[in-house]
Amino acid sequence: MxxxxxxxxxxxxxxxxxxxxxxxxxxxxxxxxxxxxxxxxxxxxxxxxxxxxxxxxxxxxxxxxxxxxxxxxxxxxxxxxxxxxxxxxxxxxxxxxxxxxxxxxxxxxxxxxxxxxxxxxxxxxxxxxxxxxxxxxxxxxxxxxxxxxxxxxxxxxxxxxxxxxxxxxxxxxxxxxxxxxxxxxxxxxxxxxxxxxxxxxxxxxxxxxxxxFKPAPAPTPTTPPPGPCNDAWIPSGFAITKVDGKLVPHAVKTPYEPNTLYNPTSISNFTRHILRNSSLRESNRTQWECLLKIGTDTLLDGSTTQAHEGETVRWFPYMFPFDPSEGAEVIQPLEPGWISGLAQGAALGLMAELHTVTGDEQWQVRGEEILASFRVPFSEGGFTHRDHGFLWFEEYPSNPPTTVLNGHLEAIIGLDIWARHTGDEFTRELFNEALTGLEDVLPEMEVPVQGGILTSYDLVRMDHPAPLRFTREPGSSANITGYRLNGEKVDIPFVDRTSWTGRMLEPFMAVYESGQHVNKWASIAPQSKSTVSSSGLTVKIRSDKENWQGIQQLVPASRVTPGTDLTLQMDSRLTLTDGVAGLSGRIAVYEHCQGKATRLVHETQKNRGQTWATYTTSFTADVDPGCGLLVQLLTGSYGLEGTTVEYRNISLGEAQELGSHHDPSYGLYVHDTPDNAITVSGSGSIRVQAYMDGMWHNIQSVSLGSTSTAVEVPPIYTDRNIHYGYHETHVAELSSLYTRAIAAGFTADQAKFLRDYAVRWEAMAPSQHGKIPRDQSADNARMRTAQTSELDSYELPLFDPFQKFYEE
Structure with missing residues (x-):
């Protein structure tokens, strides 16, 4: 040896x-x-x-x-x-x-x-x-x-x-x-x-x-039992498992166990994938019909019916518990058997497609039963809600309701599919009412952030808003004589301003000179395949569809204290190829120990804007003693080419001390209290600050006087629910609804707000770059005719919050 x-x-x-x-x-x-x-x-x-x-x-x-x-x-x-x-x-x-x-x-x-x-x-x-x-x-x-x-x-x-x-x-x-x-x-x-x-x-x-393996003895000749549809093609991310003697399609990765629990959104997605697989239908219709039957049988077997005002209503309940507030205790958790506008809208659109493709009249009947669920008000156990002054199809029938944007938009799309399929007047009126009401709600979904505007998942605030404080410049004689938050007296401390310094990383970004590493940053891809270019404090990283691209630097164990809260800050921007979908940036931090596999400690894709902006993220140094941190600056994936992510002014250090602060409280419903403000009076100059991502951020500098000055608290500091994946989905949904609205008879001016918000939000949704439909102001008639096939093939897909994000 x-x-x-x-x-x-x-x-x-x-x-x-x-x-x-x-x-x-x-x-x-x-x-x-x-x-x-x-x-x-x-x-x-x-x-x-x-x-x-x-x-x-x-x-x-x-x-x-x-x-x-x-x-x-x-x-x-x-x-x-x-x-x-x-x-x-x-x-x-x-x-x-x-x-x-x-x-x-x-x-x-x-x-x-x-x-x-x-x-x-x-x-x-x-x-x-x-x-x-x-x-x-x-x-x-x-x-x-x-x-x-x-x-x-x-x-x-x-x-x-x-x-x-x-x-x-x-x-x-x-x-x-x-x-x-x-x-x-x-x-x-x-x-x-x-x-x-x-x-x-x-x-x-x-x-x-x-x-x-040793070859097994030849078995007695028998006819082996066939697998699901004779080993037919199954959509990616799905499996078929026998449960209680029945074949059940289900998502592979789920946040609930077992993953075979009845999830109508996943089953609708599976069935729609099969229904639209024309190549399988033409090449092996037996397999196609077999898979389609598994999907539709499972979907209907899990449904329930009830009578409401003389109609049969068909429901598709989720059979696992769910907490819409993720433990925040401001929303009542849902027990298995809860219903959703998302699932009902998904199933309604699917019934229209099934009837169109198969010609089987049972799907027309089932669709009418699903449509009846839109008539059941929220107060009677349904998901259709008008109590806030506008029509909303609730994704979660929680107490109180949450006004989730994604589920509402998907339900509207389902209504449009059914209305075009049947010409039903009630369905079209419901679609028109819901679409018109969006114009007043979409502004409240906006949350300005570093780099642009993101959208909130819903219209409620959770219970962990950013702490607040007033600061004076060191040596300043500023004096505060009065202040209120939303008109109420609160106890916001007035302290000397503190600063944050992050010196755990070498900020000089140059990676190569004459083929040699010249500092602590190294290219992740081999030099012959690297797309990294750098100069001074700035690095450019271009995605190439073949390799992970980016740079990395090791923070030695001598500079890392296990369990310490750390803050990473950098400037970043994206450059996207015209008309082509792009990627966000990605920051990843790994535990790095000699003789031990690396382990992911923290990851974020928040740097996604197309203009220079400062991004901050925080995490705990969850490492073993004697281990360092490997910090990587990357493109969001290697799945697409043509996105350039730039980084500069990188800093990493211990999180800033929270110190004296006030924990504010804001109204639960955003539509009831869309704006929140601090009014303050006195003399001298102060700063109003909020604590987020391990750092005190300036909200506004104020020159005080005897008359109170109002300082708006930005929505991001009021604990709005942000998710980058849903933001990208919102843009895609509005793009689809803009096309659908014009095809349904809305004028270009009436539908314009849908496209305007899609364009406004697309700046922070790189995957939707180049996908916004063109302005149809001058071409309505041709639009309605040309877009029919596109509308019928709409595949966002039905966004499943219990599948897709768990594969990221």
Missing amino acids: APPEWCPSPLCQATMPPHKGPMHEMRPRGGTVSRVCLFLRYHQELHMSITRHFRILLAVALLAVAAVVALPRTDAAAEFDVYSTPGYHTINGRQWHTWCEPYSQTERCHTNILATQVRYENGAYVQSEGWVFNNLTYLSGLTRAQWVGNPLGANGSWTAADGRQWYTECDTAATGRGGCRSYIYGQAIGVVSQDPTTYGWVSDWIFNSMVR
């Missing part, structure tokens, strides 16, 4: 499983990944207990900070298997050595390879020749069934008792049929740049061991 602390070079190549995350992902190309030279530390053995079913006792090669050397696959295995044939071999010009031993009920083979190796010695990386461990192979002594219960014999990922992460893939192109490969996540020495070659620590999934 080779001695420890050795690594093969030149660069090794191996097929590795995909892994989400900007720091670690090695994007596959042609079946291989970026070449990485791995640093071997030492091995441990992990023993798994023998069960009464004779499951194998395994000793698996584990690494403390690195893993087994990853090697290229070779065609020599077609002649004989280098991993299972004892002796010395020369394959494709490489020298190999394999030895095998009996092990429990199987045979275990160790394979080494002779290669140029790299080790870290006396502060430098040194190359030499030597044998290095390559792989463990467990030969086919046991059948696949005998490996059941052992994670090395089945697809999946897990965390071992020592905290290390594992991943196993079986029956893939890399493993072949009847085998599995296992990978461990660890640190290694790798090539971080070329011309000249430089080494550094990298984290990655590293090939560890193989399992080969």
Whole structure:
């Protein structure tokens, strides 16, 4: 065996499983990944207990900070298997050595390879020749069934008792049929740049061991039971599971357990995906009809009916609990069985499409039963609400109601689909009333923030608004004689102003000069693939659709106190390609420990504006003693190309002390108290400040006088409910409603406010860049005709708050 602390070079190549995350992902190309030279530390053995079913006792090669050397696959295995044939071999010009031993009920083979190796010695990386461990192979002594219960014999990922992460893939192109490969996540020495070659620590999934199954005895010939619709195509993010003898479609990732609980929005989305898959319908109509039946049967089986004013009303209740205020205790939590305008609108639109595509009259009947639910007022257990002076379809029938924008807009879209399908006058009147009422409500949804305007998820305030204080300039003789918050006397302290300084990061952004790293910031992508350009205190990062792009800097453990609240501040802006959807920026912070896999501590995508703005985010240094922080500045994803994110003036430091402050209280309903103001009088100059993201922010500087001065408290400090994903969805929904309104007979002037708000909000919604419909002021008639097919194919999709965001 080779001695420890050795690594093969030149660069090794191996097929590795995909892994989400900007720091670690090695994007596959042609079946291989970026070449990485791995640093071997030492091995441990992990023993798994023998069960009464004779499951194998395994000793698996584990690494403390690195893993087994990853090697290229070779065609020599077609002649004989280098991993299972004892002796010395020369394959494709490489020298190999394999030895095998009996092990429990199987045979275990160790394979080494002779290669140029790299080790870290006396502060430098040194190359030499030597044998290095390559792989463990467990030969086919046991059948696949005998490996059941052992994670090395089945697809999946897990965390071992020592905290290390594992991943196993079986029956893939890399493993072949009847085998599995296992990978461990660890640190290694790798090539971080070329011309000249430089080494550094990298984290990655590293090939560890193989399992080969003994072929199972040939079964007695029988007709195997078919899978769901004979293994038909299933939409991404969904699965079909048998529950109580019935096949149930469901979202894979949900915030509730089990994920098979009845969720009408998810089931409607699944069914709509199937319904609109014309290629499947044309190529295999049997599979298409089978999947469609699973979706519609599940949707209807979970529905309930009741009589209301002589009509049959069909409801689609959610069968899991939900707390609209997320523990804020200002809204009553919902118990399983609650109904929603979101689900009813989704189902209504789906019934119209089902009737159109299939011609089955039952969908017309079911649609009329769903439409009847829009007639049930909120006070009688429905979701249709007019108590605030405007029509609203509540997404959550909570007490008190929350006026959620997304659910309301989706319900309106469902009404439009049904009205166009049936020509029903009541449906069109309801659509018109709801759409017209939006003009007075949309302004209250706006929340000005750093970089632009975001939209609130709803029209209620939670119970954690930003603390307030007055400050004087040091040495100032300012004096306050009176103040009120919304007309009420409160106790807002008057203190000397304090400042914040963040010095934990090197602000100088230059990354490369003459091919060399010149300071503490390093490109995440290899230099040959990096899109990073920098000058002085500013860096530009362009997405390229192939690699995670960005820069990173390590804050050493000596500068990090575990459990400390930290604040990160920087200036940023986006530049988007004209007419093309773009990305936000992304800031990620990881725990970084020598000999341990990195772990995400904090992440945000709040830098999304297209003009320079200062962004602040805060987090707790949730790290173990002796660990540092790895700070990354990135593009939001690698899924799109053409977005440039700029960063400058980066600072990181301990959060500013909260100190003396006032915890304000604001009205629950935004539409009742849309504006909040502090009135203050006195002499001299003061600042009104609010505390957010670990820092005191200036609301306004005021020159005091005997007459009270009013200072508006910005909505962002009153605990409005902000979510970036929903903001982007709001823009898409308004764009759709603008098109629908004109097609329904609204004049361009009447519908103009919908497009105006979509344009206004799009500046902070990069995914909607270039998707706002053109102004139809001069072309109404042609618009109504040309847009019919587009309206029928509308697929936002029905936004499911219990699925999509949990995949981000």
